[in-house]
Amino acid sequence: MKEVIHNLNPEKGVKIPTHIAFIMDGNGRWAKRKGQKRTFGHENGVETVRAMIEAAGSLGVKYVTLYAFSTENWKRPQEEVDMLMSLFVQSIKMELPNLMKNKVKLAAIGNLAALPEECLNELNEGIRETAQNTGLTLVLALSYSARWEITEMVRRIAQKVEVNKLDAASITNEDVVNHLDTSSIPDPDILIRTGGELRLSNFLLWQLAYTELFFSDKMWPDFRKEDLHKIILDYQSRERRYGKISEQVISH
Numbered sequence: 001m002k003e004v005i006h007n008l009n010p011e012k013g014v015k016i017p018t019h020i021a022f023i024m025d026g027n028g029r030w031a032k033r034k035g036q037k038r039t040f041g042h043e044n045g046v047e048t049v050r051a052m053i054e055a056a057g058s059l060g061v062k063y064v065t066l067y068a069f070s071t072e073n074w075k076r077p078q079e080e081v082d083m084l085m086s087l088f089v090q091s092i093k094m095e096l097p098n099l100m101k102n103k104v105k106l107a108a109i110g111n112l113a114a115l116p117e118e119c120l121n122e123l124n125e126g127i128r129e130t131a132q133n134t135g136l137t138l139v140l141a142l143s144y145s146a147r148w149e150i151t152e153m154v155r156r157i158a159q160k161v162e163v164n165k166l167d168a169a170s171i172t173n174e175d176v177v178n179h180l181d182t183s184s185i186p187d188p189d190i191l192i193r194t195g196g197e198l199r200l201s202n203f204l205l206w207q208l209a210y211t212e213l214f215f216s217d218k219m220w221p222d223f224r225k226e227d228l229h230k231i232i233l234d235y236q237s238r239e240r241r242y243g244k245i246s247e248q249v250i251s252h
């Protein structure tokens with residue numbers, strides 16, 4: 001444990017990731033294994049959210065993105081969808097004093113207009129109240145899918161082309177970035193998916209182009225600060241080459 005803390009110390013010249021994204025998976029299976037309803041798993045997942053925000057914040061991570069509800073998750077049984085929506089409302093309300101204390105700034109990506117009114121109101125309230133906070137930015141991906149986001153981006157750009165605000169022939173990579181929901185957020189350095197599945201499930205397909213990927217067999221409610229520390233240590237030993245060769249990226 002001591003070694004972990006030492007190696008994670010940014011003062012030692014070891015790189016702390018700027019942005020960590022989580023696919024919080026495995027709540028349902030965790031609950032079923034305990035003979036409980038799936039919704040019990042979602043309730044317990046909130047504890048892990050709290051632990052991750054605190055752990056990431058104290059390491060100096062600037063952005064944490066949480067995949068909380070996908071576009072496809074609307075197809076789940078209505079009872080589970082309703083429960084999740086009220087859990088979001090309740091959690092934002094409950095966690096607000098804690099977010100303020102830790103200087104966390106709340107943000108959201110996704111098709112927010114699809115959320116129930118109460119949920120959207122609570123979310124907007126949380127975003128407004130935390131807007132001046134200068135610590136970690138917590139990005140909630142709600143009713144989000146990467147294909148939805150990319151389709152929206154195309155629509156936004158096409159509308160600008162139509163009114164001559166953009167020239168189709170000179171659209172750049174940067175124009176694409178600027179029209180995504182994540183336009184003001186740097187790409188994730190680390191993606192962590194809990195729950196044992198080896199897939200992205202429609203999450204941040206554009207932004208993950210050069211992200212370091214980590215998959216944990218632990219179910220989300222069982223994922224701990226120590227698991228995050230181990231992943232960051234592993235990340236620090238990886239060489240990110242972005243297409244170049246090793247000699248070009250080693251800095252002395």
Ligand code: IPE
Nearest residue numbers: 024025026027028029030068
């Ligand atoms: C992730 O856990 C939470 C959401 C998708 C909202 P799951 O509910 O997908 O749990 P499993 O994967 O079925 O165990």
Ligand code: IPE
Nearest residue numbers: 023024025067068069070201
């Ligand atoms: C991904 O988990 C979405 C979230 C964690 C919000 P899913 O449980 O919905 O993904 P699949 O269905 O296993 O791909």
Ligand code: MG
Nearest residue numbers: 025026027195
């Ligand atoms: Mg799942």
